[in-house]
Amino acid sequence: MSYVFFPGCALDGTAKDFHRSTLAVAARVGLDLPELKDWICCGSTAAHSTDPLLADALPAKSLSAAGGSTVAVACASCYSRLKTANHHIAGDAAVRARVAQVVGSDYDGRTPVLHLLEILCRDIGLPRIAAAIRRPLAGLKVACYYGCLLARPPEITNFDDAENPTLMDKLLETAGASPVEWPHKTECCGASFSITDSSIVLKLSNKILSMAQAAGADCIATACPLCQLNLDMRQKDIESRFGRRYRLPVFYFTQLLGLALGCQAEELSLSSLVVEPMALLEAKGIGR
Amino acid sequence: MTGAIVIESIGGGLACEVKERSGASPMSCYQCAKCSSGCPVASAGDLKPHELVRMVQMDQREAVLTSRFIWECTSCHTCTTRCPQQVDIAGMNDALRAMSRTARTAELSTAVPAFNEIFLDAVRERGRVFELGLMIRFKLRTKRFFEDVGKAPMMLLKGKLPLSGSRVGGEAERKALFGRAAARAAAGRRAACAADGQAPEGSAAGHQAAAGVAAEQRAATGAASHQPPEGGAK
Numbered sequence: 001m002s003y004v005f006f007p008g009c010a011l012d013g014t015a016k017d018f019h020r021s022t023l024a025v026a027a028r029v030g031l032d033l034p035e036l037k038d039w040i041c042c043g044s045t046a047a048h049s050t051d052p053l054l055a056d057a058l059p060a061k062s063l064s065a066a067g068g069s070t071v072a073v074a075c076a077s078c079y080s081r082l083k084t085a086n087h088h089i090a091g092d093a094a095v096r097a098r099v100a101q102v103v104g105s106d107y108d109g110r111t112p113v114l115h116l117l118e119i120l121c122r123d124i125g126l127p128r129i130a131a132a133i134r135r136p137l138a139g140l141k142v143a144c145y146y147g148c149l150l151a152r153p154p155e156i157t158n159f160d161d162a163e164n165p166t167l168m169d170k171l172l173e174t175a176g177a178s179p180v181e182w183p184h185k186t187e188c189c190g191a192s193f194s195i196t197d198s199s200i201v202l203k204l205s206n207k208i209l210s211m212a213q214a215a216g217a218d219c220i221a222t223a224c225p226l227c228q229l230n231l232d233m234r235q236k237d238i239e240s241r242f243g244r245r246y247r248l249p250v251f252y253f254t255q256l257l258g259l260a261l262g263c264q265a266e267e268l269s270l271s272s273l274v275v276e277p278m279a280l281l282e283a284k285g286i287g288r
Numbered sequence: 289m290t291g292a293i294v295i296e297s298i299g300g301g302l303a304c305e306v307k308e309r310s311g312a313s314p315m316s317c318y319q320c321a322k323c324s325s326g327c328p329v330a331s332a333g334d335l336k337p338h339e340l341v342r343m344v345q346m347d348q349r350e351a352v353l354t355s356r357f358i359w360e361c362t363s364c365h366t367c368t369t370r371c372p373q374q375v376d377i378a379g380m381n382d383a384l385r386a387m388s389r390t391a392r393t394a395e396l397s398t399a400v401p402a403f404n405e406i407f408l409d410a411v412r413e414r415g416r417v418f419e420l421g422l423m424i425r426f427k428l429r430t431k432r433f434f435e436d437v438g439k440a441p442m443m444l445l446k447g448k449l450p451l452s453g454s455r456v457g458g459e460a461e462r463k464a465l466f467g468r469a470a471a472r473a474a475a476g477r478r479a480a481c482a483a484d485g486q487a488p489e490g491s492a493a494g495h496q497a498a499a500g501v502a503a504e505q506r507a508a509t510g511a512a513s514h515q516p517p518e519g520g521a522k
């Protein structure tokens with residue numbers, strides 16, 4: 001199967017570390033991820049809260065340029081928007097016609113879209129990942145956090161179990177880590193309210209951090225730029241608002257997998273994390 | 289809101305408009321409140337999701353469109369996923385936000401529409417969102433200069449806030465796309481007003497003209513569903 005990579009806007013900015021670590025992991029497992037040429041923003045929450053037609057048209061414009069390849073996505077929000085547009089366009093001829101009118105060309109809604117977790121676990125497969133592990137994450141207790149948009153709604157994303165997804169758990173277990181059982185895998189962190197009303201983010205992210213800590217996790221692994229930013233960057237604000245001190249490193253799952261695959265800290269942009277992760281990694285004998 | 293929901297009048301036009309815009313079926317709701325149990329923001333909202341659906345069923349247009357809750361929804365889709373009646377509550381909320389924005393009831397209570405507008409302007413102009421530029425524009429618009437101001441130096445230091453962003457070509461084509469989407473949305477609004485017997489907002493066109501747009505839309509949609517438009521996928 002051939003893939004083209006849709007990085008999305010965040011991976012060019014606040015989530016550059018997700019971008020770098022994704023490409024580092026892909027190189028180690030022999031996954032070719034050329035960037036989709038001239039991709040445009042998926043529209044994210046702003047588009048679907050404003051105009052449903054625009055929310056389908058923006059992804060359609062990018063997806064129709066994939067030339068038969070599967071579109072690989074790392075950002076959970078882009079993934080959700082691209083899959084939702086496909087679902088609407090392929091499932092309703094009237095929507096397809098309206099989108100064609102707005103975009104200026106017809107798109108059938110059938111370009112396959114997969115998240116990096118699906119590609120690594122299902123297409124490449126865990127046995128191949130296991131064979132590539134150089135530095136197992138032994139003793140590292142990870143709370144795998146999926147957030148809202150990978151698994152919901154399941155009719156659209158068809159990603160994994162909507163209430164208890166396990167793809168990331170299996171992947172990091174293959175990398176030698178010990179995923180913890182916890183109930184907040186798909187609770188909402190507050191997403192883009194980080195900019196418009198951060199009090200919502202502080203409250204929701206506090207619940208997630210608190211549950212991860214209660215479950216005995218050393219750190220959290222994420223698959224979404226907004227989730228990572230909220231859980232990592234907001235820990236200090238949460239400390240002053242709620243008096244709870246966590247100091248839990250919040251990685252992208254690609255950074256942890258990259259470490260296990262033998263990538264260096266620089267290749268994975270570990271220095272971009274706000275809660276310093278090196279002490280934990282060194283204590284577990286991983287950070288060399 | 290706690291206690292009983294006060295119903296002033298019973299109509300059904302709002303539920304129909306929501307269905308038309310989003311495909312969601314609020315009339316299917318039987319008030320089990322499973323949506324509210326799982327909603328991350330229900331406990332602090334002026335309404336809970338099941339209450340909002342009930343208000344839509346009962347055609348409480350003003351109360352619904354001025355509700356704080358529709359703007360505090362994080363679009364996490366827990367409600368939609370868990371609803372035993374398959375009511376797409378998150379989709380319904382998208383439609384309500386668009387309607388609230390058009391009715392201009394939102395600006396006073398929330399910064400979300402301003403953020404969405406700035407975000408989409410960036411997409412139209414550059415094809416991509418440049419986060420630092422987005423945040424500066426948002427702060428200028430909302431005059432929230434000091435909120436989170438300490439975050440910027442730290443993010444710059446961590447390489448999380450590049451000083452320039454990428455842009456994609458095809459700006460004229462993109463602006464035309466946004467223009468066609470806006471025209472389409474405006475035509476939809478005029479048709480909805482016509483169905484409701486109101487004068488279309490922001491337009492001199494009367495009832496007859498709006499009905500004409502609705503008929504034209506039905507014709508276009510009907511024709512298109514049998515015959516896909518020309519200029520196939522690239």
